[in-house]
Amino acid sequence: MSGPVLDIRNLSVRLPKGGDRAHAVDNVSFSVNPGEIVCVVGESGSGKSVTAHSVMGLLPKGQLAPVAGEIMLEGEDMLKASGSRLRALRGTRMSMIFQEPMTALNPVVTCGEQIDEVLEIHTDLSFAERKDKVLAVMDSVRLPDPAKLYDAYPHQLSGGQRQRIMIAQALVLDPSLLIADEPTTALDVTTQAQILKLIAEMQQRRGTGVLFITHDFGVVAEIAHRVVVMQKGSVVETGTADAVLKRPEHPYTKMLINAVPTLTPPKREVKTGQLMLETVKLSKVYGGGGFFRKAREVRAASEVDIQIRSGETLGIVGESGSGKSTVARCIARLIEPTSGTIRVGDLDVAMLPERQLRPHRRICQIVFQDPYRSLNPRRSVGASIVEGPCNFGMSAEDALKKARDLMKLVGLSPDALDRYPHQFSGGQRQRICIARALAMEPEVLIADEAVSALDVSVQAQVLDLLDDVRRKFDLAVLFITHDLRVAAQICDRIAVMKNGIVVEHGKTTEIFAAPQHPYTKSLFEAAPGRNFQFARVA
Amino acid sequence: MTAPAASTPLTTAAVDIPAPSKPTVWRKLKRNPSVIVGAAIVLVMIFIGLIAPLIATNDPSAINPAARNRLPMAESSYRLDDGTRKTMLHYMGTDTLGRDVYSRVIYGAQVSIFIGVTVAFFSVVIGLIIGMLAGYFRWLDGIIMRIMDGLMAIPAILLAIALVSLSRAGVLTVIVAIMVPEIPRVVRLVRSVVLSVREEPYVEAAITVGTPTLPLLIRHILPNTIAPLLVQGTFICASAILVEAILSFLGIGIPPEIPTWGNIMAEGRQVFRLFPHNILYPGIFLALTVLAVNMLGDGLRDTLDPKMEKRG
Amino acid sequence: MISYILRRLAATVPVLLTVAVLVFLMLRLTPGDPAAVIAGDNATSQQIVEIRTKLGLDQPIVSQFFIWLTNTVRGDLGESFFFRKTVWELISDRIEPTLSLAAFTILIAVLVAIPLGVLAAYKQGTWIDRVVMGFSVIGFSVPVFVIGYLLVYIFAIKLGWFPVQGYQRIGNGLWPWFVSLVLPAFTLSVIYVALIARMTRTSVLEVLSEDYIRTARAKGQTEIKVLFHHALKNAAVPIATVVGIGVALLIGGVVVTESVYSIPGLGRLTVDAVLARDFPVIQAIILLFSLVYVLINLLVDLSYTIFDPRIRY
Amino acid sequence: QQPQDVLRVVMHSDLRIVDPIWTTAYITRNHGYMIYDTLLAMDAKGEIQPQMLQGFTASADKLTYDFTLRDGLLWHDNQPVTAEDCVASIKRWGARDALGQTVLGFVEAITVKDAKSFQIKLKEPTGLLIFALGKPSSNVPFMMPKRVADTDPNTQISDFTGSGPFRMVREEWRPGDKAVYVKFDGYKPRAEPPSSLAGGKVAKVNRVEWRVIADQQQAANALLAGEIDLMEAPSHDLLPLLKGDRSIKLVEWNPLGNQYTMRFNQSVKPFDNPKIRQAVLYALNQEDFLKATIGDPEYYKVCKAMFVCGTPLETTAGMEDKLESNFAKSRQLLQEAGYNREPIVLLHSTDLQVLTNLGPVAKSLLERGGFVVDMQSMDWQTVVARRVKKDPPAQGGWNAMLTSWVSADILNPVMAGFFNATGDKAAFGWPNDPELEALRQRFARAGTPAEQKSIAEAVQRRVAESPTHVHLGQWYQPGATRPNISGWIPAPAPIFWNIEKGRGA
Ligand SMILES: Nc1ncnc2c1ncn2[C@@H]1O[C@H](COP(=O)(O)OP(=O)(O)OP(=O)(O)O)[C@@H](O)[C@H]1O
């Protein structure tokens, strides 16, 4: 068949009244050819998912409705197709995989059955034939021991395996179009690399057209043939991957690409400040004990030794579940470590009871990952910022004055102090959280994935802010991330964690130049687009 | 350590654009028909209760054996102590003692709503305190929850029956009796909210800035319980009015000379088929009120429960 | 699993002990004097004192409690103050009607409420949803006895389809048993249907916004199967929970329903015993109901493992 | 079993206690009439007739009575009834029943002469012996086998063997559900036609089931629907409903009716003062109570006679100006007596239909008569528990309570418990009035009806002056049956012999 598998022409999708703009998707046109991977990029809310869902006919009824244009799937207009026609096409001619492998699979149905369902709906095969086919497709997506996994429930699989099930389910009937909506965002770098490889491979083998949605330019660089850039519901630029990534035309595209941190750490002077934070053989074991419940024991951190000096940033990197947050929370004394020493300033806080932690509470502050949940939605941001100083006896007036200064410092208008968190964007909230931490005049600042939830462009700004306050107040910063690009930009030294153990520890430049530990190596290997030189345009 | 006195921004950030402000809770409530209708009916009922002395046509407990079991809109006359006769119209007829059902129903609003509101208020307040303690202090949790499980395992009506038979029937006894089994439910609710909220990053943030336990509970945790408690409170209120009626039906509720919708109905049930007005009118008031309170609760939940909100 | 069940059973001990202490204290502190009730109208004070001694009511409360507790643990629930029968006999005699009524009610409720709830969730915001939810709110707002009287009036008196009252033991034939239970079970199920329908709607709604529902639709699955295969199974845990919690409601309703329909079950026995201050019977019944409540909720918890493979004990 | 062999009955309450000597509960008495027989019984004219007896003779000096049993009397275990059994039964009854105690006080000896006859010797003559043995209502001297009658009077019996026309099916007795009786084939009825409790007791149905339907409305519905055949005591409010259905027959089965009474607690203030008690007599009137509870004048009668209207001892002596709601007089008396407005704690029972409405009426009338009333509502069993407390009202005691008597229980001052004025030994209320007691002693010894009548008048005058209780009116309880039921004999207690169930309807 010649011609594009998917041809979207002048698609517009209206938003319900009271939204931030009139159309979620506004006059969008692009196409996907057989055997081609088209990446749609753009910041959060730009309409990527809505476009994808329009193709599948899965827009939430009564809320979003296509109002103009056509979506031609192999010459057939999806917007005009009846409900039953759409159902017949889904799974056979077009398939979709989603971002969250954890939630996209029905938790109470076995994996095999979920793949089988597609066959059951769309074919007349007997059970035995179907089962053979399911096992075959599971094998083709490299799932180990398909016969066993057939009867497994999704929760018994790892995230990567689940995403493979999703892919198997999408591809079992050889559709001509595969839509992947951020299929790897929730995965580890290493797993991400495998899945990307799998998608590319499957696509090549079967000649499927792929519409791949992402906001990660590394991923784009890794797999895209062509790129579509979206902003606020409109397509601002399309072109081949090479052209868009290396010679972006539209200012928005340029800005996005500029914000992608490079994997080459800048040169940094060696910090010689006073040793502010030191952990010795810090260990944390979750669970165990329990009278009525035999709790499972998890060694989340074992014998972690780290040191940070004033003015220095130590990064902890590692895959999900490696114990990064655990270390951070022990140091902030939100949880009590199982054993070991945590010296902050000249106080060992590891085992202190809450009452004696007051000095520590002032010195050591933390900024969390989720900007939407780290501010009390019911209190004005001003109240959140002055809370700490007031706890330590500062008068309300002085505290307020200080809060105004801090707002300016983090680049926000002091007048915004009596607004509520929901009136700010994610990046602004993260600034407020930093202001709240600074209000305590801390000497140690922990940032636990403080930028992971933010768009690339916003991420870059917050990273700059963090680095600036570190310099300005001579802070010892513990920076936790799973993103090597981010770590490269901000950390003086890096500790790599795996399964609760620090497997490698050293200067950022050295580690990035020559990783020693095999795990570290595999991490670097997996970083998408690592060999790609993004355009740097001012 | 230098104080962060600098007033120049370190990095340029997007200047504050006031995000389109979310519709306030109040405005959302006003848009919800079930809240509006529910609240309106409840307010009318409360109003009726308040002005009962003005709109009732007779003392609700004044008996007149000569004019018993009159149908609605019947007239009766009776002799006063000074020998004069007085005629009155019974909008809703009379009961087996010749008491004016209309006046009883009107006054019944006072007592029934009072019971509902009091039970709701106190079970919520007591449950809130216990639930916060159990949720926040892990060591207290085990003990408190075992006791609550025990209370909860006793079916509410049985406990009420047993408690009412404890001392003589009266409004207070009934209130306590209905309240006790409700408390564990509130405790569970509050505890679950506390348990989930205390894991919220903003609570941890408050801990790291050194907020002591009590202000932490009040400032950061308590407000999260208000919405679910408001909802739970309305349901408790509705069920209290109902349970009171059921206790009256079983003959162990509030003494009959204090009119409540429940015991007007309970007394009238013997003559239900001949004189249905004894059940009909208080029944309508009762069902309407409970319905309204339930609607209010549902509406509140739809607007206040963030889980519901997500669904759009 | 087995060890979980054992641990849960062990955990019911403190619960039941709490119940036992509460109930016992409550009853012993009542002003009601069973001795006076037993002695009858013409009894002299002397006779009443004698009866009190015979029943052991003159001993200190603490020792009364321990005597009762040890006997109960040994399975001896004592003898009713009023009936010349042991509490065991009385209760076992009454279990069948109550059990039949409760089982029938739960069956009706589940069969009616779950489809209604699913329907309402699927048609969220439409008039179908409003009608179903309106009915469920009304179900919560009308006292059981009023529902009972209305049903009797319409279906027994006017239409003559069912008996007005009474209970036919299952031993007298399945059909009479069934017919005698229809009205009571429907009466009792109203509030239960309301409760379950509401919960079903809420949890199905919640599930319907989950990603895997979108996945199922993306596979081309039909709406019916999406609702009943994917959504309902995932919504089953909260529904089962509410069925379990609703047992408390059911027990309360049983008391009233049995009174209205003169069903000689445990509910009626409770009221009679309370009105007569028949302490051993009250204690045993409340303990029994609490035990049932705890066990049913244990069963419900165990049923989670069927609905949700992620749950393992 | 043919359907017409089974009589399905709803009684006024649930049968729980089955020892009619041990308790005075009417339901237990009714149970007694099902399974037991009596030596003597009261006929429709109020005269005492032999029942189990062939007859009896009294000596000329009225000190020796000889009793002979009929032939062929059998216990339900088919053993013959003997004089020994009867003597044991009389003794047990005499130990518990109030009238029995009085009468046995006159008895010198009871001796068994042979299997069929026994003799009672008196210390001094009394007109009460024969009356007492034929006493129609609680506690009825029912005859039981000796092994049963030998049970300690303060312990309940557990052997239900009687010699009456029905026997109880023990296995089917489920308190709270039903009690079942079947015809006793070995019963030999007297040849005379039945007359009240006397005469031939011929069981005409094979099986009688007492069903418990606690809810009156539902019981009436069941009767209308034909699910039951007979309702002993439908609430008066339901009578119009039953009358409205032409198929239902209402039966006046108890011509003597019942009496409402208010009882004073004389052991605590203010009712320790006879004047204040008298004020109550002036403040109240019977019409209001009767209207409020019974409603239909067909079923009540204003009756100031303390020993029941329509009996030989009926009189209005001493009561002429009382019970007329003369509030002025009542207030005046209160003032004279120095009543300082301490609240009268009035126990009000809320769960017995026939009593529920009394409280509010009493409260309203008393308040208009100048009293301060604290009406406390509770279920009947709590009233029963409360009324035996002698404590002051503030500590859980009481001042007044309301109840109802079956007229047959209060036919004379000796048998009516509320006239007992022996202070602590008297029934709750504990009146202490030697003068009244003296009159009661005289009544017990009175030989002739005329003498009895004049003493009864004196008693009534005395009680009107220093009231022990107040009679609040006479009322009648009709029964209701399906149209195919016939033969219900009027008597002070509901009895089920002679009742027939026709085919159909
Ligand atoms: N169900 C809905 N109801 C109302 N508005 C919606 C709905 N779904 C999406 N939107 C709006 O449509 C716009 C586009 O959303 P979309 O989900 O396509 O963004 P996206 O590019 O996929 O972002 P992300 O990278 O965060 O997934 C946003 O402004 C969003 O708020």
Ligand SMILES: Nc1ncnc2c1ncn2[C@@H]1O[C@H](COP(=O)(O)OP(=O)(O)OP(=O)(O)O)[C@@H](O)[C@H]1O
């Ligand atoms: N409260 C807890 N109870 C039991 N186990 C826990 C708890 N918190 C974390 N864990 C476990 O400890 C391990 C380390 O968790 P941690 O949150 O420190 O990982 P992380 O490196 O921060 O991962 P991520 O990148 O996903 O944030 C994980 O296996 C996790 O499941």
Ligand SMILES: [Mg+2]
């Ligand atoms: Mg998206």
Ligand SMILES: [Mg+2]
């Ligand atoms: Mg983490």
